[in-house]
Amino acid sequence: MKFGVVTFPGSNCDYDAFHAVTEILGEEAVYLWHKDHDLQGSDVIILPGGFSYGDYLRAGAIARFSPIMQEVIAHAKSGAPVIAICNGFQIACEAGLLPGALMRNANLQFISAQLIVRVETADTLFTNRYERGDLLRIPVAHGEGRYVAAPDVLDALEGDGRVVFRYADAMGNLTPDANPNGSERSIAGIVSDGGNVLGMMPHPERACTTLVGSSDGVRLLESILARVEA
């Protein structure tokens, strides 16, 4: 399976995503340049973290107009998988691939920490190798990660089982202290209506080997393989 990792000007987790795919998963990956219009036959697109266009104006607001995004949007609309991490999640929301928006963290500070996220559903393209209720240790690193959406949108997300990850404490409870950025309903990750676009603030690509703290993100990548190959 071929993964395409988009490099926007200011992307800085493209390298980590690329290496998670090639070194850990053992699959093929290519970098996709933002000025191009060619997905190079990628099966899965990763919109990586970073500060595309410096996050000037608003996180993700400029990147969504990059030439490559026309193809990424078409790829998503065709039902093909897209993983949008951190800045990628912000870009996906700006591009209309996912509902809602990411606002500045409630405490107005950048937050970098290894946190716990709870798997809310194992019935997605991205989480079928987990069990519902699994607690994953995954780093976050963001200044604008507070997920917000209109109440009816949130209700619909929950009703459709599209809330994939929530911030939880070590016991799996959803508490204000465990919610690092003030996200509504502790939401850390969601999928699109069609279930093929995943947006999440935590960085699974940074949790791929215990040497650097956790390997809980590996199964996310494996889930995609399992489903697509099945």
Add this chain to the structure above:
Amino acid sequence: MSSVMPRAGDPAITPALVAEHGLTKQEYERLVAMLGRAPTFTELGIISALWSEHCSYKHSRPVLKTLPTQAPYVLQGPGENAGVISIGDGLAIAFKIESHNHPSAVEPYQGAATGVGGILRDVFTMGARPIAMLNSLRFGSLDSSRVRYLFAGVVKGVGDYGNCVGIPTVAGEIVFDKSYETNPLVNAMCVGLLHEDDLIRAKAEGIGNPIIAVGARTGRDGIHGASFASEDLSEASDAKRPRIQVGDPFTEKLLLEASLELIKSGHIVAIQDMGAAGLTSSSAEMAERGDVGVTIDVTKVPTRESGMSPYEILLSESQERMLVVAKKGHENAVAEILTKWDLTAAVIGEVIAEPVYRVTEGSTVVAEFPGSRLVTDCPSYSPDARESDAIKALRAADPFAIAELREEKDPLWTLERLLSSPTIASKAWAYRQYDSTVRTNTVIGPGGDAAVLRIRGTNKAIAVKTDCNGRYVYLDPRVGGRIAVAEAARNVACTGARPMAITNCLNFGNPTRPEVFYQFREAVAGMGEACRALGTPVTGGNVSLYNESPGRAVYPTPVIGMVGLIDDLAHITRATFQRDDDAVLLLGEMRSELGGSEYLATIHDEVLGAPPACDLDREKAVIDALLESIRAGLVSSAHDCSDGGLGIALAECCIADRENAAGADIDLSAWQDIPNRAILFSETQARIVVSTSAPERMLEIVKKAGVPCSRIGTVRRNSEHLTIKLPDSVLKAPLARLARAFHDAIPAIMSRTPEHTTFDELTQVAAH
């Protein structure tokens, strides 16, 4: 030589103008003699910058020459943008530390951010990809709202810049002491990884090769920043706010990628950051290293606004700019790479055979200096050095003459107070704002003895750390200088790394004051002794003098940035207790040394006494014995015993990792002749707290190395207490209380309302 005429509209050269440019009468005469005529305004500006302390090292150079700089693995020593050491497998580490103190005192956010940006550029111009940032920060007491503003602003500036560029900030130190109240120290260190083959130096070569300005456009910001950094801070400093540069980390990220691509491409021969004194110093330094002449046409420099004079263009410190010497005929290829990254490249000059530094404005020559040694032809001074009698008296004072407070009868009270003193307490409030995990190499991040980063494609890792105890250097600069190096070495050794080399950032006061120059000379001498004894040469660094505010210098603070190498990932060792029932060993001695301690400063508000002795042979033996034990697989954890002494070190071993807190039973009752407070809080050097499941084998190794070692207790993972048996009492400390003191202290202070935890609120308050 061409004729140089004053430019229409330039001010006349008067003694007052010369003085305003920071030149003494003798220096001005030297300039006139060099030119054989009076300088133009542009030339005066150039020399003012190049001969500023910041660029010329005119007071420090002779002393710095005494430092050891050699080792077989040193690929690049001092004199380049960064030092470089080989780590085997064809790989090398480039690293450097630099100060941004004065800008941060006036504008903490931009001051700190541009400090990070500058040091990043110094590292990637060597052909290295930055893999880690560290920062060494010093502030006054957090009780002051101004200090909280400075602290919050600096932390946010450091974080925002590094986070955006995508370089993890992994380690450093933060110290709070009244001495730094109005003159905080902001030192940033960058560490980069390169293939030895990609090493490139900033040396202009090849007659006829084009000189290209790359990156951001030149604006009017930061003009004379280097000179501003070379004078005392005063109430007038706020008026010099326009001399402070503004950072754009997004452009930096593009510049980083473009520069590395340029270096790989083979189209260029040299590249250098336009840092302090901007275009002037970068071009003059590159010319000097290559022993060639250069000519630059300022009308070719891309500017942000029209109407900039040659003086302004030459001295602007606009950020995110590089100067490149390309191979002749490769100009278009260079431009293509820059265009790919949406950056500009403009040919602005040429390397010439004529030994001259020439600046033109179109066809008119506006500045011209003979020779190619503009930078080293600066004056050099060896000022008087004399120790202050007041400090001598402080050092002679007996710490034990200070009576214990009534509360100290309960050592838990003292322990908690020390754990919650901001210098010792957890700095998570700050480093949670730094992305420490991007690039996925961080094995041990902020909060450990040193940070550890794996080196991809090998089984190796590096350990990095900054360190300095300014209080020791103040009380005894020679000993303090030694300890700064030794402690940094011990820190990296505790993670399993062999100490390899250092960079240093020497923060001192006004060198023309004999008592300050004495501190400088002695501290550097002490550092040199330690570097020789420990086999860690100096590969570069930075000197920051004039760290004074009205009436007072900061503590002399020679910050050491240490790099160590771990040969096998299996040797990576953590500071906190890991396994139940492990034996706890103390490597090193128990001595009664409270001079200059955190205990005296925090509990008694006193800075006096002689700092702890530093026996460099012992330091080496302790480090070697520890590393041998680690390599033998005997060590579960190792933690340096430093600020706050053994009591604090033990508490940190238990609760620094709050989620995995472990208790311990410790017995220190054997030291009958040492007072309790000295047992717990003496900062005796060359000591490490180790936990091991093989104490006998380890004792054997350590004793064979001639290092005293005592088995002092046992790790109790399931215990809720750290219990310490003292000669005449037992201290039973609940872990929850220790953890609260250590982890919650700084967040509690920073949330003091209504005085602002957020930067936005803080700046509003500061503006009033």
